[in-house]
Amino acid sequence: MAEQPNHSDVVLSVRGLGKKYGPITVLTDVGFDVRRGEVLALLGENGAGKSTVSAIIAGLVRPTAGTMTWMGKPHAPLSPADALSAGVGLIHQEMRLLPDLSIAENVFVGRLPTRQGRIDRASINRRAEEQLRRLGLDVAPTTLVRDLKVAAQQQVEIAKALTLNARLLIFDEPTAALGGEETDLLFRRIEQLKAEGVSFIYISHRLDEIARIADRIAVLRDGQLVATHETAQIPVKVLVEEMVGRPLDRMFPTLDEAPGEVLLEVENISSPDGTFKDVSFSVRQGEVLGIAGIVGAGRTELVRAIAGADPISSGVVKIQGKPIGLHHPSDALDEGIVLVPEDRKGQGLILPQTIAENIAQTNYEQIAPSGWINPRNVNHFARSAISRFGIKGQAEQRVSQLSGGNQQKVVIAKCISRNPRVVILDEPTRGIDVGARAAIYDVVADLARRGMAVIVVSSDLDEVLGLAHRVMVLSRGINRGILERRDANRLAVMELATT
Known part of the structure; x- marks a missing residue:
């Protein structure tokens, strides 16, 4: 199910995207656009294909069908480095930090600045600290990642992406380990970047977040695009039913009201x-x-x-x-x-x-x-x-x-x-x-x-x-x-x- 382009500011266009692993089909004819300076929410149950779509766009996986364009040019990254060089960055749902390196070293790993042939630690510590402050994480950039709690490690992943100066950031469950205050800080940063023309694909199971941060919504189910919405102000019940393909009359079970001793x-x-x-x-x-x-x-x-x-x-x-x-x-x-x-x-x-x-x-x-x-x-x-x-x-x-x-x-x-x-x-x-x-x-x-x-x-x-x-x-x-x-x-x- 392909979305037809209807906006002059399209930066990423995905058409007919498909992916098979042997006889198993995980994506079929997926198509959508991402516009300049917007947040497109990509929703679906686990296994719906959201992470596979993101991995293809970010160069981790090669599609078996379909085409993509980025800034009007063909986009077929062979690796994450290819995607990054084009301006597309991905924050994974599962953190991929190096626990025995410092926060600053993780933020700049693979692109450590040097000075006179040596790593410029003063520079990476200063620049990492700037991003941490933006995210409200009051921790020294020299702290080892292994000494951080899960929520702080997630913020390091986000800080890492924000230093890439990417024009499209794909966030896969970025707030799963964050509290309300940290989430608010992240959303303010996203709004700032949107004003600078940065675009986002935002994957989250927290549907209340979607109404706050997204501009449009695309819904995947069983590897296919089943719905798109030109606004994020869609009733949760509607989105849930689109995601699961059936009415969901209740979320929480009835509790017995007479606990024992x-x-x-x-x-x-x-x-x-x-x-x-x-x-x-x-x-x-x-x-x-x-x-x-x-x-x-x-x-x-x-x-x-x-x-x-x-x-x-x-x-x-x-x-x-x-x-x-x-x-x-x-x-x-x-x-x-x-x-x-x-x-x-x-x-x-x-x-x-x-x-x-x-x-x-x-x-x-x-x-x-x-x-x-x-x-x-x-x-x-x-x-x-x-x-x-x-x-x-x-x-x-x-x-x-x-x-x-x-x-x-x-x-x-x-x-x-x-x-x-x-x-x-x-x-x-x-x-x-x-x-x-x-x-x-x-x-x-x-x-x-x-x-x-x-x-x-x-x-x-x-x-x-x-x-x-x-x-x-x-x-x-x-x-x-x-x-x-x-x-x-x-x-x-x-x-x-x-x-």
């Missing part, structure tokens, strides 16, 4: 570095507790400590009234506490391994109680989890070949197959499309119905409000209050979060 108690726990201080709360059987707060509030650090991944300097964690010692993640696992981490690829999965191998990792006590691992038993166990959690993939398939939503389901399946008592999900739908989000939300509700105590940490406030029986709000590492479902709304949460 207190299962998890946290009493006055603090971290050694003061990231969180004297935090207390409880979670009942069958309850979903949401944890909200702006980036830097200490949410991830808090749940990692409860899961035994980070130390606790003071305070007590109890399971059914019994204090437990948490010195290692295995201690938490032994007590029935599991954590689905925010970085599924870096902390939750081994990408080259199969779905079966990943699911089996923490479940060998069930799969091979005698100590002898039978591949048949591993695959049988995995197929059961694949069916239960609706994973679109085969047991023998590598996890790296799955969409983000299905990868997240594998992490959840791996953890839940242990039959835990407490389940903690940190940013469970980050970078996942709306269709897959609804499936994850159903999983969360099902865990609560099975009597587990569920904790959900999310930067998406609508997600927290839609899923939780109660919402605890953190600000600067302090519990500012716990809101009952009937009292929890955006205003009430943000008032506490900004205290």
Whole structure:
């Protein structure tokens, strides 16, 4: 489905774009235009073809059909360097930074300026710092990337692109790890660049962002362009139905309103570095507790400590009234506490391994109680989890070949197959499309119905409000209050979060 050019300021024209990998077709006859100084939102579920289109435009992938023009000339980049030299830059959804290099070195890697035959570190540090300040990241440019949190690493990726002086920037989920303030700063920068004639292709699953930042919208489904809109002020319900190809009557499942006895108690726990201080709360059987707060509030650090991944300097964690010692993640696992981490690829999965191998990792006590691992038993166990959690993939398939939503389901399946008592999900739908989000939300509700105590940490406030029986709000590492479902709304949460 090709969009016909109707604007004299077209900078990128895509016509009849197609891509096959052997017998598998991932793109069919995709066509659209990008105009000078605009943001074109490219929407679709995971696997719809958005990343493939972006990769073709940016020179990472060669198409099997179709043509492109850039600034009126044929555009067929053979590599990312070709695209960059033409003025097209891509920020990947998955960060590709070098952890043992500094922020400045990452920003200018491959194009480090020199002076008298040596790297001009003063120059790269100064120029990197300028971009970091524009993005509101108050960190020294000499800081090693490995010492940054996920949100800060994402901002480094964005800073890297902004130094390229590209005329078309493709943003693939650039705000997935950013909070509201950081997102606002990025959007202001985009508006500045738009005024200078820079164009954007903007991919995001946060549909509220699209209405704020985009000028037009193109929707992909199953590798085909199914809709275009000349304005971004389109009802979310319309966009979601175009993306998934079916009516989506509801996003969040109905919660049971009668949680049981207190299962998890946290009493006055603090971290050694003061990231969180004297935090207390409880979670009942069958309850979903949401944890909200702006980036830097200490949410991830808090749940990692409860899961035994980070130390606790003071305070007590109890399971059914019994204090437990948490010195290692295995201690938490032994007590029935599991954590689905925010970085599924870096902390939750081994990408080259199969779905079966990943699911089996923490479940060998069930799969091979005698100590002898039978591949048949591993695959049988995995197929059961694949069916239960609706994973679109085969047991023998590598996890790296799955969409983000299905990868997240594998992490959840791996953890839940242990039959835990407490389940903690940190940013469970980050970078996942709306269709897959609804499936994850159903999983969360099902865990609560099975009597587990569920904790959900999310930067998406609508997600927290839609899923939780109660919402605890953190600000600067302090519990500012716990809101009952009937009292929890955006205003009430943000008032506490900004205290």
